[in-house]
Amino acid sequence: MSLDSEKIRSFIAIDLPLEVKEELARLRDEMGKDEHGLVRWVKIAGIHLTLKFLGNISPEQVPEITEVIMESRRGISPFELELAGVGAFPKPERPRVIWVGIKGEVGQLMKLQLSLDLSLARLGFSREVRPFAAHLTIGRVQQDVSSVQLSKLGKLVTAAIFDSTSAFQVKSVDLMKSQLTREGARLLFPKLPRIHR
Numbered sequence: 001m002s003l004d005s006e007k008i009r010s011f012i013a014i015d016l017p018l019e020v021k022e023e024l025a026r027l028r029d030e031m032g033k034d035e036h037g038l039v040r041w042v043k044i045a046g047i048h049l050t051l052k053f054l055g056n057i058s059p060e061q062v063p064e065i066t067e068v069i070m071e072s073r074r075g076i077s078p079f080e081l082e083l084a085g086v087g088a089f090p091k092p093e094r095p096r097v098i099w100v101g102i103k104g105e106v107g108q109l110m111k112l113q114l115s116l117d118l119s120l121a122r123l124g125f126s127r128e129v130r131p132f133a134a135h136l137t138i139g140r141v142q143q144d145v146s147s148v149q150l151s152k153l154g155k156l157v158t159a160a161i162f163d164s165t166s167a168f169q170v171k172s173v174d175l176m177k178s179q180l181t182r183e184g185a186r187l188l189f190p191k192l193p194r195i196h197r
Contacts, residue, residue, distance in 0.1 A: 083164035
C-alpha cells in the first residue's frame with residue numbers, strides 16, 4: 001500500500017499552554033497517589049481540548065479539512081478559557097473517564113465547535129449526536145475494576161479539589177493526528193494560522 005493511500009486517525013483540537021499542562025500534571029500526580037493503579041492517566045503532553053473527532057481520513061482530505069477549519073474560525077476573535085473542577089463520565093460516583101472541566105468564554109467555544117460540526121457535515125462527516133461538553137480527559141479507568149474499587153474511585157473524584165490559576169487565550173485550532181502509542185497526538189501539517197482579532 002502506498003503512503004498516500006494510508007488512513008490517518010485524526011481530530012480537531014485546541015492545544016494548551018505549558019503552564020496549563022503543568023497544572024494538570026500536578027492534579028494527576030495528586031490523584032494518582034490514592035488510586036492504586038486503577039486509572040490509565042493520559043500523558044500531559046497529549047492533552048488537548050478536542051472539538052471534533054474525525055476518525056480515519058485520507059491524506060487527500062487534509063487540504064479541504066484545513067480549509068473548513070479556517071472558514072469556521074472567521075468572525076471569532078481570540079477568547080479566554082479556564083480549567084474548572086474535576087468530574088467523571090458517566091457520573092462521578094461510577095467513573096469510567098476522569099476529566100477536568102472548562103469555564104470562561106464557553107459561548108465562543110460552543111460557537112466555534114458548532115461551526116466546525118456544520119461545515120464538516122458538508123464534507124460527509126457525521127454530525128455530533130450528543131451536545132458538545134467541553135472537557136479535558138485526564139484519565140481512563142481500567143476495564144477490570146470491581147464495583148467496590150469503582151465506588152472508591154468515585155469518592156476520590158468527588159473529593160478532588162482543583163482550583164486553577166491559569167486562564168488561557170484560545171488563539172489557534174489545529175488538525176491533529178491521533179497516535180495510539182506513547183507519543184500520543186501530534187500536529188498534522190500544514191500548521192494553520194492563528195486566530196487574530
